[in-house]
Amino acid sequence: MSDKIHEYLMVIEAARYISDGDVVLVGTGLPMVASLFAQKNHAPNMCYVVESGLIGPEVIPTPVSVSDPRVMNKAINHGTLISALGEILHRGLADVGFISGAQIDQYANVNSTVIGDYNNPKVRLPGSGGANDIATHSRKILIIARHEKRRFPEKCDYITSPGYIDGPDGRKKAGLHVYDPDINVITDQCVFEIDKKTGKLFLAKIMPDVTIEDVKNNTGFEIIISNSGPEVVLQPTQNEISLLNNEVDPTGVYLKH
Amino acid sequence: MSDKIHEYLMVIEAARYISDGDVVLVGTGLPMVASLFAQKNHAPNMCYVVESGLIGPEVIPTPVSVSDPRVMNKAINHGTLISALGEILHRGLADVGFISGAQIDQYANVNSTVIGDYNNPKVRLPGSGGANDIATHSRKILIIARHEKRRFPEKCDYITSPGYIDGPDGRKKAGLHVYDPDINVITDQCVFEIDKKTGKLFLAKIMPDVTIEDVKNNTGFEIIISNSGPEVVLQPTQNEISLLNNEVDPTGVYLKH
C-alpha cells in the first residue's frame, strides 16, 4: 500500500467518525477536507460549522481556508465567530470537534503554539485559533495529523488545546464541563483512541500494511496496545477513493494525486 | 392657558432637551411622541433607538408601542434588545435616555414597579422594562410625566430606575459609571432639574400661567427654587403646535385635540 493511499485512508478513516446529523466544528486544514468527504459520502445531513461564522454550508470542493467562499455555499447562516464558537460550541451543541496540530502527546493534548520554550521559542507556530475552544467544548474530539515522530512527543512543549491534560481526571480537575470526551487521533499510520481509565492514547487501529513496529518507530510516546491488539483500518472502497479523488479534492489541494 | 396647551407644551419642552445628532434611547409612551416631535422639528439627525432593537428609524406618526411598525420605518438597523440596550446604552453611547414613570421622587429616582410594599402591593405596576437600564447608563436623563401629587412623593415606594438615589454621591456609591448625569423632569406644570451639588431636583422652569404655589400643591416633595427663581417655559410657537397636532399626533393618540 502506497503512502498516497495511506494519506487517502487517513482522510477517509477520520471521516468515518462523523455520523449523519452530527454538528461538527471543523478546524482548518485536513479537517476541512475530511469533513467534506463525510458530507459527500455518508453524512449529507451533518452540520458543517466553521469558526468564521459559517453554519451548515453545502461545501464546494476544495476549501482552503475558514474564509473560503466554498464554505459559504448555501449555508443556513452566515454569522459570526461567536455564532459558531460561542452559541454552538461553548453552548455545548457540538457533537464532534475536528482539529489538527503540530504536536500531539500521549494524553491527546495538542500544541499549535510553539516548539521549544514559549519565551524563547525554537519555532513559533500560528497559535490556538479556534482549536483550544473546539477541544475544550466538543463531546467528541477528532485530531488528524500526518504521522511523524516529532509530532507525537511524550509531552507537548506547550498545551494549546486540552486532551486529558495529565490523566483520567485531568479535564475534571481543570474544570472543563466536557470531562470525558471520546478522542480519536487519526494519522496515515494508525488510529489512537483515548482510554478513559488512564487518560492516555492507545493504539486502536492500524493502517493496512503498517506494522506496530512502524508506529513505535514514528511515535515519541510509549505505544499502548489493548489486549485484543489493534484492529486494521478498513480498506477504502473504490467508491471512496474515487469520491475523494474526483469530488472532494479533485485538484490535489490536500492530497497528492 | 388651557390644560390641553400645557400638555402640548410638556411634550414640546421635553423635545427641546434633545439636540440634533443625539443618540436617544426612547422609552415607551410619552417619550415616543416627544422624541418624534424632536425628530420632525429640530433634530432630523437624531438617532431614535427603541429597546426592542430598532435603531435610527424615520418614525411614522404615531407609534403606540416599542413593537409598532411605525418605529421600524426606514430604520438603519432592525436588531435585538441587546443591540439597543447593550451595544448602545450599556456601552455608553446614549446621549439622552428618555423615560416616564409612575413615581418620581426628590432625587429623581423613578418607580414603575409597585405602589405600596413590594411584598404586599397596593398596586402592582408593569415593572422596569428598559427604564432601569436607560436611567443607569444615559449621559442625560429626561423624565416626562403628567403632574399629579401622588406621582411626586418625597420617596419612591420602590426605586426601579436610579436618579441620584440618596444624594449627590448616590450614583457613585452605588457604582454607576455615569455618576453625575444631567436630569430633567418635564411635566405639564414645570421642569425640574437636578442640582448636582445636592442630588435633588429643583424647580428650574415653570409653565406659562402656572404658579409656584400650583406646583407646590401638586408635589409631594419640598420644592426647591434657585436664587434666580424659575424661568418660564418658552411658549410654543404656532408652528410647533401645528406640527404636534398635524404631523406628530394627528389622531390624538397621546394628546387631546
Place this chain on the structure above:
Amino acid sequence: MDRKFIEKVMTASEAVEQFVSSGSIVGIGGQTIGRCSMALAHEIVRQNKQNLILVGCSMSISMDLMVGAGLVSRTECGTGNVESFGATMRWRRAVEEGKLEVRDFSHLSMAFRFLAGSLGLPFMPTKSMLGTDLISESGVNSDSYIVMDNPWQNNDPVVLLKALNPDVSIIHAQKADKYGNVVIEGFKTHEIEMAKASTHVLVTCEEIIDSDEIRSDPSLTTIPYIYVDAVILQKWGGYPTSVYHHYVHDADHISLYQKVARVGGMEYQKYLDDYVYGCKNFDEYLSKVLDSSSKNSLIQEMDSLLE
C-alpha cells in the same frame, strides 16, 4: 434543541404535548403588542400545563392568558405590559393578591441572562440595576444574581446575573423552513438569545418557506435549525398582536381582552371558555373573532405602513 437536520413540521397541539410539561420554564417570545406567540399560548392553556415558570422581557397577553388560566407559579421578566392598553391585568391581580411569585429584572438584565445561557456561560456581568430595589428588594432575586467587585478596578461593583436556560421557548415568526431555520423580520428583542439558550424551541410562523430561500440569503436566518424542535404553520399566529409585514395589532380585540382581564371572575372565565377551551385549535378561535373584512383592514393598515 433538536440538532438534527430533519423535518419538524407539526401541529401546535403535537408540539405542546411533546415539549411543554407541567413545571416547565417557558420562554415567552414577542414584546407588548408585537409578535406574541398567541397560538402556542392558547394551546398550552388548552392542554392545561400547570406550575409553569414564565420568563421573558416584556411579557404581554400571551403570558397574561396563562396566568389568568391559573397555570403559572412564577414569572421572571422586565415588565407585564400591554402598552397603551394597560398592565397585564390577570398578572397584576395575581401579584397583588399574593398568588404569583415574581422576580423583577431590567430588560437588559433578562436579555443578558439569556445571552449567558445561549453561550453556555454560567453568568453575565452587568452594571444595570445597581443602587435600585431591583437588586436590594427582599432578596427575592438573590439566587439569580450576586454583586462582586470588578477585579480590574477598585470600587466598581458588578452584578453577576445567573444564566437562564428555559426548558422550552415559544416564538411566533414570519418565516421558517421545514427544518426549523427561522427568519424574524423587524424587531427581534430578546428572542434570538432566548431561543439559543433553550432546551427546546417551538416556532409558529406565518409562512413555511423553501429551504432554498434560507440558503440563498444566509445572513437573514435569525435562528438556525439546530436550536429548533417544532415548526408550526399558523397564519395569524400572533393575533391579536401585530406581525411586521403581515398585519397590525387588533386594538378592538386587545381592548376586549383587557376588559375581561381587568374584571376577572366569570367574565374572564367566559372569555377562556369561548375563545380557548371552546376551540379545538387556534384557527377555530380566529374564525370566531376575525371575519375577512377585519382581516383585510389589519392587513391593509400594515401595508400602508410599509410603503
Place this chain on the structure above:
Amino acid sequence: MDRKFIEKVMTASEAVEQFVSSGSIVGIGGQTIGRCSMALAHEIVRQNKQNLILVGCSMSISMDLMVGAGLVSRTECGTGNVESFGATMRWRRAVEEGKLEVRDFSHLSMAFRFLAGSLGLPFMPTKSMLGTDLISESGVNSDSYIVMDNPWQNNDPVVLLKALNPDVSIIHAQKADKYGNVVIEGFKTHEIEMAKASTHVLVTCEEIIDSDEIRSDPSLTTIPYIYVDAVILQKWGGYPTSVYHHYVHDADHISLYQKVARVGGMEYQKYLDDYVYGCKNFDEYLSKVLDSSSKNSLIQEMDSLLE
C-alpha cells in the same frame, strides 16, 4: 465611534492620519485569506505609525505587513496565520527573535473580550483555555484574565476575560453608505463585536451604496453608523485576500508575499519599497500588481462559486 449622522467619506490617507496614532491599539478585521483590511494596513505603514498594539482573532498578512515594517510592539490574538500559505512569517520571526511581545488567546476568548468591550462590560466569563498553557504560561496574559469560582457551583472555575476596547479598528467590507452604515456579506468573524468595542472604526468598502438600500432592508446592517468614523471607497481593498461576492484571493501574490516575508532582510524591504512606500496610495499598488486580465480571473473564479 462618531455617533453623529454625518457624511464620513474620506480617503484612506485622511482616515489614518486622523484616527490612527503611534501607540494605538488597532483592531484587525478579516480572517486569514478573507476580507483583510489591506488598503488601510498599507496606509498605516506608509504613514509610519509606531508602537502599535495589534489585536484580533486570526491575524494575517495585514498584521504581518505592519510587523514587517517594524511598527508593532505587541499582538494579542488567536493566530498569525495565512492558512495553506503558512504562518505569518514576519510575525513568526519577530516572536522567535524576541522582538515582539505576544499574548495568546483562543479565538473565542478574543471574541469574548471584544464582546465585553462592545457591551460596556468590564469582563466576560468563559470556560475556554482552562487546563492549558494559554492561561498558565508565564503569566504573560495575566493582566487580561483572572480565574474565579463560579458562585453558583462548586469546583467550577471560570476564566474572566478583561474587556478589550481598541482605539481604532480597520475593516474591509463589501458595502457602506456615506454615513457609515456597513454591510458585511458572508462570514463576519469577530468584526462586529470588535467594531462596536472600538473608539474609532475605519471602513474601506468595495461599494458605497445609497442609504435607501440600507433602510429598505435594515436586518442587513452589520455595523450601524454610530460606531463608524470613516468610510473609504476602495475597490479591491481586501486584495490579495478574497472578498465574498467580489473576488477570490490571489494565490500568486500571497505566495510572493510569503516568499519575501520568509526571507526577510533586503528582499522584504524591497517588497515594502516597491509596493507600499513607493506607492502614493493603494490604487497605485493595485496598478503595479494586477492587470485587467488577472482582475477578471479573480472575479470570474468568485462568480463561478456563487452560482
